[in-house]
Amino acid sequence: MKRYLVTGGAGFIGSNLAAEIIRRGDGVVIVDDFRTGSWENIVEACHRRGVELRGRVLPLDYRRVDPDAVASVDGVFHLAAITDTLVNDDQLVLDLNAHSAAALMAECARSGIPMVYASSAAVYGLRERGEKLCVGDSLRPLNLYGFSKIALEALHAELGSEKQIVGLRYFNVFGHGEAHKGRMASMVRQLATGARSGTVELFSPGDQARDWIAVDAVVSATLMALETEPGTYNVGSGHAVSFRDVVDLVSEGRATKIVWKPIPDEIIRRYQAFTLAGPPFVPGWTAPGKATEQAIREYARELMRI
Numbered sequence: 001m002k003r004y005l006v007t008g009g010a011g012f013i014g015s016n017l018a019a020e021i022i023r024r025g026d027g028v029v030i031v032d033d034f035r036t037g038s039w040e041n042i043v044e045a046c047h048r049r050g051v052e053l054r055g056r057v058l059p060l061d062y063r064r065v066d067p068d069a070v071a072s073v074d075g076v077f078h079l080a081a082i083t084d085t086l087v088n089d090d091q092l093v094l095d096l097n098a099h100s101a102a103a104l105m106a107e108c109a110r111s112g113i114p115m116v117y118a119s120s121a122a123v124y125g126l127r128e129r130g131e132k133l134c135v136g137d138s139l140r141p142l143n144l145y146g147f148s149k150i151a152l153e154a155l156h157a158e159l160g161s162e163k164q165i166v167g168l169r170y171f172n173v174f175g176h177g178e179a180h181k182g183r184m185a186s187m188v189r190q191l192a193t194g195a196r197s198g199t200v201e202l203f204s205p206g207d208q209a210r211d212w213i214a215v216d217a218v219v220s221a222t223l224m225a226l227e228t229e230p231g232t233y234n235v236g237s238g239h240a241v242s243f244r245d246v247v248d249l250v251s252e253g254r255a256t257k258i259v260w261k262p263i264p265d266e267i268i269r270r271y272q273a274f275t276l277a278g279p280p281f282v283p284g285w286t287a288p289g290k291a292t293e294q295a296i297r298e299y300a301r302e303l304m305r306i
């Protein structure tokens with residue numbers, strides 16, 4: 001049995017990842033300071049997979065993890081971050097999302113422990129409609145959060161490409177376990193819960209489109225990444241769906257009233273209106289493509305039952 005450390009393991013993606021590691025018969029050490037994550041995420045993620053929590057839960061800031069604890073595991077998944085893109089405290093976000101990960105990365109590199117860390121499609125910034133976002137493109141993030149992920153990737157680059165470290169640029173992830181994120185939960189969830197009440201609000205004209213990817217697909221890409229060629233990869237579906245089409249998918253034939261709102265002036269310059277993941281994807285992992293639409297439908301259906 002192998003044992004993996006998951007920082008941010010009480011969060012949305014981290015709890016699903018930790019539970020999947022257990023389901024596959026391995027052990028997990030969850031490190032989370034619970035600033036936004038919750039024990040309920042871990043319980044629910046395990047329950048969905050029909051497993052009991054096995055391993056350790058360290059209620060700790062990842063910046064205080066003992067290097068010996070790192071050296072004793074078979075791999076590290078580093079997902080802990082401030083994920084609220086509206087937090088504007090430069091020192092806090094840059095320290096927690098980037099700078100402090102240097103020690104963890106260096107310890108993994110030194111002891112030969114493979115590491116996968118979460119970057120984001122937020123590094124890319126504004127693009128023309130239809131344009132794919134590919135690793136290697138120039139980066140021009142629109143907010144501090146996106147910049148912090150560039151700073152994190154720069155630490156990786158400093159260590160050299162031969163170390164077994166993989167950076168993953170996650171696109172717009174949706175699925176069970178994101179409720180605690182409130183205004184930062186995916187628009188898929190927000191539109192699905194709105195549709196349940198019969199009305200949703202959308203920025204006009206509604207043709208803004210995103211590359212949505214189900215959390216289960218993200219988890220499988222993340223697990224595969226631990227054993228792949230070191231480097232940086234996109235984790236998206238490779239298929240963009242507009243907000244208006246998401247409303248149709250989550251409504252499934254029911255009438256949902258759309259209340260149109262203009263994009264406020266203060267965010268229009270920083271509004272990522274189109275994202276679409278291009279290559280490279282994690283080798284051996286198949287981006288779901290159009291099947292992501294079915295995953296959106298199923299998620300909305302399950303939310304209706306909760």
Ligand SMILES: NC(=O)c1ccc[n+]([C@@H]2O[C@H](COP(=O)([O-])OP(=O)(O)OC[C@H]3O[C@@H](n4cnc5c(N)ncnc54)[C@H](O)[C@@H]3O)[C@@H](O)[C@H]2O)c1
Binds near residue numbers: 083120
């Ligand atoms: N959800 C998405 O659509 C998405 C997209 C791109 C990138 N990502 C990245 O994926 C990772 C996971 O995101 P998520 O959506 O699960 O967010 P989340 O906010 O649910 O999870 C982050 C977790 O990190 C924990 N955390 C924060 N600071 C910590 C610290 N100093 N020490 C220990 N734990 C700490 C939080 O308590 C939380 O449980 C993040 O790095 C995020 O930037 C997510």
